[in-house]
Amino acid sequence: MALVHPVRGQAVVLDIEGEQVLMRQEELDRLLGLRIASLTMEWWLTADTNVIDEYAYQPFGCEIQTLWLDGLHTDEARRVESAVIAATTQLPIPTHAVVIDRRGTSDPDDWDSLMLYDQAQVPRFPDVVIAQEPIVEKIMRATPGLTKESVGGYLTRLAPAFQA
Known part of the structure; x- marks a missing residue:
């Protein structure tokens, strides 16, 4: 996955109407680094295959990224999921959680x-949640029948024991 479009040679940000706006990657990096506004950008698997990423900065020092994998083939979606999981286990800044919800x-x-406000309410469980231990314990208390597996560092993967 790459932020720079393989043919256009620039990053692609979506404006409020969903239109593509080309931008140098350095400028996108600068905007993300300012941490003052939400941005929606595209990651590229190929010149024709993209993943929409909604980036929202949270004022108390973290961010939320929602990647929309609509329209990807199953193998492409799994590649994106694997890349995200690999990145989160290697980042120097701790990741609170990764929620994978293929079925919506x-x-x-x-x-x-x-994830952010330490509340006890657990939403309906998706396909997979990878999270830090305090979050994992809350989810496991509220959702019986989950398997638990360490994925590296401080993160644990939760999934239903039997998935359809």
Whole structure:
């Protein structure tokens, strides 16, 4: 996956109407680094295959990224998921959680109170959640029948024991 479009040679940001706006990657990096506004950008698997990434900065020092994998083939979606998981286990800044919801069982915003504000309410469980231990324990208490596996560092993967 790359932020720079393989043919256009620039990053692609979506404006409020969903139109593509070309931008030098350095400028996109600068805007992301300012951490003052939400941005929606595209990651590229190929020149014709993209993943929409909604980036929202949270004022208390973290960010939320929602990647929309609509329209990807199953193998492409799994490649993106693997890349995200690999990146989160290697980042120097701790990741609170990664929620993988292939079936759309919950709205991404449903997870904010649990992941960011330390609330106990657990949304309907999606396909996979990878999270830090305090979050894992809350989810396991609220959702029986999950398997638990360390994925590296401080993150644990939760998934239903039997997935359809």
